[in-house]
Amino acid sequence: MIEHTFVTNSLEETADLGRRIGRSLQAGACVALNGPLGAGKTHLVKGIAVGLDVPSDVMVNSPTFVIINEYPGRLNVYHIDAYRLSGSDELSATGFDEMLASGGVILIEWAERVADLLPTNRLDVRIEHTGDHARRFALRAAKDSWPAHVDQPSDSA
Amino acid sequence: MTTILLGIESSCDETAAAVVVDGFEVRSSVVASQIDLHRKYGGVVPEIASRAHIERIDGVIREAMEQADVTRDDIDAIAVTRTPGLIGSLLIGVTAAKTLAWHWGKPIVAVNHVLAHVCSPSIEAGRGIWPAVALVVSGGHTSLYHAADFDDITLLGQTADDAAGEAFDKVATILNLPYPGGPEIDMLGKKGNVKAVAFPRTMLKRDSLDFSFSGIKTAVLYHVHGPGKTSGGLEKLTEADIADIAASFQEAVVDVLVAKTMRALDQTGCDCVALSGGVAANSRLRQAMECACSQRGATFYAARLAYCVDNAAMIAALGYHQFQRGQTATLCFDAAAR
Secondary structure (H helix, E strand, C coil): CEEEEEEECCHHHHHHHHHHHHHHCCCCCEEEEECCCCCCHHHHHHHHHHHCCCCCCCCCCCCCCCCEEEECCCCCEEEEECCCCCCHHHHHHCCHHHHHHCCCEEEEECHHHHHHHCCCCCEEEEEEECCCCCEEEEEEECHHHCCCCCCCCCCCC | CCCEEEEEECCCCEEEEEEEECCCEEEEEEEEECHHHHHCCCCCCHHHHHHHHHHHHHHHHHHHHHHHCCCCCCCCEEEEEEECCCHHHHHHHHHHHHHHHHHHCCCEEEEEHHHHHHHHHHHHHCCCCCCEEEEEECCCCEEEEEEEECCEEEEEEEECCCCHHHHHHHHHHHCCCCCCHHHHHHHHHHHCCCCCCCCCCCCCCCCCCCECCHHHHHHHHHHHHCCCCCCCCHHHCCHHHHHHHHHHHHHHHHHHHHHHHHHHHHHHCCCEEEEECHHHHCHHHHHHHHHHHHHCCCEEEECCHHHCCCCCHHHHHHHHHHHHCCCCECCCCCCCCC
């Protein structure tokens, strides 16, 4: 397991971290995002979408209401929000297994609410508020799920 | 010779059916809400939503037809919400509509839920109010449109992150207010001081008609708990503090919604505003929009309160205009989440 923490001090730095994660993602990847209201989960997803070549005229916004947004990109992107789900059963009912098997990329906010459905080979991202625009991102993944364009800590081998 | 449409709506948490004559005369509009079911979860839970739709849709359709005093022989066409919404919920209404259309041998019209909101102030006006700038503002949408006709509606701008209604719900969660958050904040806003807290008005670029409401959500969070903190502050607030925060938050959101709508009038040259969607029920928004319109001599139409929330009258109303233009669907169309 590789774990590493990044601190960003602006929306732009957060978007850049997202872009680097997005550039690294391959077919079938799952990114599990956790953190309190206003942490910047959707904002990070916007960056990830850029890294996945989602066209700039496709609006990447909060899926809280619709649960799932789908975007075209270099891979098909499923942007899911479990904020209003009461548990994994409800995510299953949306066809989550088919999405996992489809060869697209899954980006899921409030992932801890549906933890038992998530694949084990995933990238976990926990976001914490540290100031008005400062955020701490704790990334955690098995070695072969670590995003290649995001620097690893040198002692993680 | 009149044309009677049966409308069916199940895109989110309301199961609804309505009978509308000639596009404007609402004979009946029945809405079964699931708010009580969802209250304990703090939002719409999709699986609950689709199960409840299945249980209710039959009775809701019967009730709408009884109230309107029509039988299936009187119905000329069936209009149903095809998109956008929760896919499991949409499917229930679409399947019910297709089944009736097939069994009764009636044409079916597939309606876009958000465009039906755009057209809902026209029900009140009793005619098409075009050209107009339409603001649809709800839990899932914050969108500005240029509407030239019932079937000529162009998106001008939309939210880049949270919908305004979602911001209301999430701020209500931060303030530990009951679901749905909108009416609670509206009520508290009348007691509080709108100038107590200077929350940000995110306007984006000078000519942008897009919206952003995630910044104000975070600003409320930090105001309650302290910069960079997400807990521990709520206990220290009095009821008056919370009313001030609610009032100030609401005022900031309303300011942005009104300013962008006025910006859209400038850019399109329209002199008419059509306000609709669940957040259009907010009393402060209606008042501020009306005031801004009257200051510049623009006409202002807001959807009737009953047609702000999701309803089937607006689906049958827009469905009528599509039907008149020959825009019927085959039984092969699918519901779509977006």
